[in-house]
Amino acid sequence: xxxxxxxxxxxxxxxxxxxxxxxxxxxxxxxxxxxxxxxxxxxxxxxxxxxxxxxxxxxxxxxxxxxxxxxxxxxxxxxxxxxxxxxxxxxxxxxxxxxxxxxxxxxxxxxxxxxxxxxxxxxxxxxxxxxxxxxxxxxxxxxxxxxxxxxxxxxxxxxxxxxxxxxxxxxxxxxxxxxxxxxxxxxxxxxxxxxxxxxxxxxxxxxxxxxxxxxxxxxxxxxxxxxxxxxxxxxxxxxxxxxx
Amino acid sequence: xxxxxxxxxxxxxxxxxxxxxxxxxxxxxxxxxxxxxxxxxxxxxxxxxxxxxxxxxxxxxxxxxxxxxxxxxxxxxxxxxxxxxxxxxxxxxxxxxxxxxxxxxxxxxxxxxxxxxxxxxxxxxxxxxxxxxxxxxxxxxxxxxxxxxxxxxxxxxxxxxxxxxxxxxxxxxxxxxxxxxxxxxxxxxxxxxxxxxxxxxxxxxxxxxxxxxxxxxxxxxxxxxxxxxxxxxxxxxxxxxxxxxxxxxxxxxxxxxxxxxxxxxxxxxxxxxxxxxxxxxxxxxxxxxxxxxxxxxxxxxxxxxxxxxxxxxxxxxxxxx
Numbered sequence: 001x002x003x004x005x006x007x008x009x010x011x012x013x014x015x016x017x018x019x020x021x022x023x024x025x026x027x028x029x030x031x032x033x034x035x036x037x038x039x040x041x042x043x044x045x046x047x048x049x050x051x052x053x054x055x056x057x058x059x060x061x062x063x064x065x066x067x068x069x070x071x072x073x074x075x076x077x078x079x080x081x082x083x084x085x086x087x088x089x090x091x092x093x094x095x096x097x098x099x100x101x102x103x104x105x106x107x108x109x110x111x112x113x114x115x116x117x118x119x120x121x122x123x124x125x126x127x128x129x130x131x132x133x134x135x136x137x138x139x140x141x142x143x144x145x146x147x148x149x150x151x152x153x154x155x156x157x158x159x160x161x162x163x164x165x166x167x168x169x170x171x172x173x174x175x176x177x178x179x180x181x182x183x184x185x186x187x188x189x190x191x192x193x194x195x196x197x198x199x200x201x202x203x204x205x206x207x208x209x210x211x212x213x214x215x216x217x218x219x220x221x222x223x224x225x226x227x228x229x230x231x232x233x234x235x236x237x238x239x240x241x242x243x244x
Numbered sequence: 245x246x247x248x249x250x251x252x253x254x255x256x257x258x259x260x261x262x263x264x265x266x267x268x269x270x271x272x273x274x275x276x277x278x279x280x281x282x283x284x285x286x287x288x289x290x291x292x293x294x295x296x297x298x299x300x301x302x303x304x305x306x307x308x309x310x311x312x313x314x315x316x317x318x319x320x321x322x323x324x325x326x327x328x329x330x331x332x333x334x335x336x337x338x339x340x341x342x343x344x345x346x347x348x349x350x351x352x353x354x355x356x357x358x359x360x361x362x363x364x365x366x367x368x369x370x371x372x373x374x375x376x377x378x379x380x381x382x383x384x385x386x387x388x389x390x391x392x393x394x395x396x397x398x399x400x401x402x403x404x405x406x407x408x409x410x411x412x413x414x415x416x417x418x419x420x421x422x423x424x425x426x427x428x429x430x431x432x433x434x435x436x437x438x439x440x441x442x443x444x445x446x447x448x449x450x451x452x453x454x455x456x457x458x459x460x461x462x463x464x465x466x467x468x469x470x471x472x473x474x475x476x477x478x479x480x481x482x483x484x485x486x487x488x489x490x491x492x493x494x495x496x497x498x499x500x501x502x503x504x505x506x507x508x509x510x511x512x513x514x515x516x517x518x519x520x521x522x523x524x525x526x527x528x529x530x531x532x533x534x535x536x537x538x539x540x541x542x543x544x545x546x547x548x549x550x551x552x553x554x555x556x557x558x559x560x561x562x563x564x565x
Contacts, residue, residue: 003345006344006345014330017333081329081330083328084329084342084386088342088345089315089346090345244253244254
């Protein structure tokens with residue numbers, strides 16, 4: 001069996017052996033429901049779409065996803081199992097991807113369990129399910145980007161708390177540079193191209209266009225490149241750590 | 245099987261390992277000795293490919309660890325220092341995971357897991373999670389992991405650390421037995437272990453090899469090697485000392501203790517210990533000494549170890565009176 005899959009499977013078991021996965025899923029579902037129905041007013045709006053559901057995801061993920069990813073490498077370093085793992089006939093890249101995939105599956109499972117909200121809007125009206133699918137895909141990609149950032153920060157330290165905080169700060173930054181209140185602040189004095197250029201680095205910009213149902217390859221590419229860049233940085237950090 | 249050439253590792257300005265070279269063939273058990281911080285673990289980490297060396301090369305089988313790490317790592321079983329393992333897994337699950345990473349899945353994996361569970365006496369705890377186990381069991385779990393694929397090369401960093409005397413004995417027997425067919429390097433602080441298990445020993449201090457030979461060779465470097473200990477039930481110590489000093493081939497005599505009367509006779513360079521001890525026995529017979537014991541010292545590894553690794557402080561030339 002492919003070592004990447006072997007590692008991913010072990011990690012996934014690890015998530016469910018500890019309460020991490022369950023706590024994440026339950027809290028994610030509770031908060032998602034709260035935001036969607038109480039703050040988003042899904043029913044009151046009288047529109048058959050999931051905009052109030054997806055709008056909150058960048059913020060919801062901001063704290064929950066780093067909590068899933070924070071143990072990814074810091075735990076290996078703390079326990080010393082990293083020495084075991086990297087002296088196996090496994091490339092660091094296979095280990096990095098395997099661990100990342102496992103954590104992504106955990107978030108994917110949580111996201112999949114929000115299916116009742118899809119059923120609700122379909123029961124009440126006739127939404128564009130293509131847009132809903134795009135929203136889910138965008139949400140999953142965004143979670144992947146956050147997770148890759150968390151993987152990177154957890155490779156930096158053996159302390160999970162430090163890893164969590166640094167990941168939240170980076171993800172927060174990725175949100176802010178495209179968050180309308182911040183961009184409108186910039187438009188006051190900066191040229192348009194500069195504002196747009198900065199906003200292009202934000203998950204907000206790309207997530208918003210996907211959740212409108214516009215599956216632009218540029219947006220997908222953005223998330224994939226954040227993932228690729230962060231995982232690559234993870235491998236650099238791990239190599240540097242080993243080299244002393 | 246293992247060729248280490250000019251291995252060097254710097255951590256910033258600190259030189260942890262300073263150009264060590266040695267080889268280990270199949271059927272050899274190499275003991276890695278040295279004080280704490282001498283560079284033992286760092287060397288082992290470089291040999292197993294966990295950390296890259298600053299300079300030098302490691303070859304395992306026919307594969308270079310830097311250029312061809314995956315096939316090289318396939319040949320090695322490794323027990324890292326402190327025997328890490330995934331705390332949240334069961335012993336069986338953990339071993340099955342490592343077997344799978346070693347390319348043993350399905351029936352072959354199951355067989356391999358059962359084999360090492362039996363070899364390391366882990367069958368009773370196989371379904372317990374690692375975090376609930378005592379240190380000795382955890383240690384053996386990680387040791388089991390290192391031999392799960394029946395590797396040709398075994399690298400063990402303090403394999404008997406934290407085990408009770410019975411378990412130590414089991415592990416030593418296991419290492420010795422496996423050493424007949426494999427190339428094994430293991431590090432330890434326990435010198436009697438080296439004598440019991442190793443076919444060769446290397447003493448490493450401050451990153452360099454300061455001694456390399458069979459345990460017997462190393463012991464011969466001891467000051468005590470070849471000295472003769474004479475034990476008597478009673479008698480006048482000074483008088484006996486004077487008599488012994490005049491024996492043929494005797495360099496000097498010291499009294500180790502008065503009661504029971506114990507003396508140490510140092511043969512002169514060039515004269516054999518056997519001749520001198522025969523002379524002592526004859527003298528004891530003629531003088532009607534009540535001889536209790538007569539022993540030619542083999543030399544002691546811990547003394548050699550101390551005198552080699554502590555060149556700055558005065559080495560113990562003579563035992564205290």
